[in-house]
Amino acid sequence: MAFRDIVGHRRQIGLLARALGADALPPSLVLSGPDGIGKRLVAVAVAQSLNCLSPTTDPTSGLRDACGTCSACSKIARRIHPDVTLVESVDAEPIKVDAVRQVVGQVTYRPFEGRYRVVIIDEAERMNDAAQNALLKTLEEPPQRTVIVLVTAQADTLLATIRSRCCQIRFAPLAPHEMARALVERHGIAVRDANAAAALAGGSFRKALEAGAGETTEARAVAVAVLQEVARQPDPRARLAAGAVLLQAAPRKGREKASGGSDRSSLAVRLSAMASIIRDVTVLSTRASDEALVNLDIRSELETLARDYDRPRLERAFSAVGRSLAAVERHNASPKIVVDWLATHL
Numbered sequence: 168m169a170f171r172d173i174v175g176h177r178r179q180i181g182l183l184a185r186a187l188g189a190d191a192l193p194p195s196l197v198l199s200g201p202d203g204i205g206k207r208l209v210a211v212a213v214a215q216s217l218n219c220l221s222p223t224t225d226p227t228s229g230l231r232d233a234c235g236t237c238s239a240c241s242k243i244a245r246r247i248h249p250d251v252t253l254v255e256s257v258d259a260e261p262i263k264v265d266a267v268r269q270v271v272g273q274v275t276y277r278p279f280e281g282r283y284r285v286v287i288i289d290e291a292e293r294m295n296d297a298a299q300n301a302l303l304k305t306l307e308e309p310p311q312r313t314v315i316v317l318v319t320a321q322a323d324t325l326l327a328t329i330r331s332r333c334c335q336i337r338f339a340p341l342a343p344h345e346m347a348r349a350l351v352e353r354h355g356i357a358v359r360d361a362n363a364a365a366a367l368a369g370g371s372f373r374k375a376l377e378a379g380a381g382e383t384t385e386a387r388a389v390a391v392a393v394l395q396e397v398a399r400q401p402d403p404r405a406r407l408a409a410g411a412v413l414l415q416a417a418p419r420k421g422r423e424k425a426s427g428g429s430d431r432s433s434l435a436v437r438l439s440a441m442a443s444i445i446r447d448v449t450v451l452s453t454r455a456s457d458e459a460l461v462n463l464d465i466r467s468e469l470e471t472l473a474r475d476y477d478r479p480r481l482e483r484a485f486s487a488v489g490r491s492l493a494a495v496e497r498h499n500a501s502p503k504i505v506v507d508w509l510a511t512h513l
Contacts, residue, residue: 168208179337196315197319200338204340251285264295286314339370363386382433452477
């Protein structure tokens with residue numbers, strides 16, 4: 168995974184690439200930011216750039232990058248390079264002191280095959296205190312030609328003594344248009360499905376990939392339709408009928424009927440889509456730049472909704488959808504009761 172293959176994060180990658188090119192990369196790094204945005208891929212790209220046998224230079228930026236194809240890059244990608252170690256949590260269990268002590272023992276030796284030893288600790292926040300303390304001395308006095316990269320979504324939970332000894336680079340959620348383009352170009356997902364998945368992924372490319380190819384598109388269409396219909400119906404019974412569409416089973420290939428758990432999951436996706444749309448209508452009402460919209464590809468529908476929802480109503484609707492989503496996902500509330508309540512509060 169070369170730097171050029173990573174989706175987004177151009178500023179952070181630029182900082183790393185310039186440091187690598189100047190042979191000035193700090194020996195201890197913390198890559199922090201939300202889950203699923205590519206931090207671990209960046210760590211692997213750093214390991215490849217440090218050990219690549221045929222490093223390249225980007226013709227546009229002039230920055231150093233790995234070739235991605237030499238034997239060293241291939242071994243690192245396949246996790247079989249003797250000088251690149253990945254420490255990770257198994258089944259969300261804590262990373263214990265023994266795993267860290269093993270790595271600390273390895274880095275005392277010179278690189279066996281590559282130019283640098285690289286240790287990547289993924290989900291570093293899962294290290295218990297003993298494991299973090301075992302790493303401290305190595306961070307204080309890192310061996311020559313050794314780079315340690317901590318990847319975390321919760322940097323503040325690391326010990327202060329760990330954070331103070333590392334250079335921290337913060338990563339932000341990915342922009343929807345970046346994810347949508349990558350979903351289309353790299354994974355062959357249809358444009359409309361890619362836009363919908365990216366809009367609901369909260370900046371996480373992993374979530375966008377995991378989303379059903381058509382489920383998010385269908386969820387967004389249902390959410391728009393319900394918001395439009397409820398806005399036009401003053402009669403409470405008509406509003407309940409309009410909201411009931413949220414409970415209708417989505418088309419499912421190869422299945423006769425969705426299970427109760429699937430129904431709940433489908434409703435959660437539709438409510439998330441509704442929250443995203445209400446958020447965008449609010450943004451649109453402030454005349455902000457289109458770059459702030461996560462559902463830019465359905466801007467015309469957003470404009471229609473903006474005529475029906477003024478600012479106070481948008482605030483009430485956003486709050487109601489948030490409470491409904493929490494009731495479905497965390498409190499096991501009845502989907503029908505949740506939807507009926509929501510329809511009366513939009």
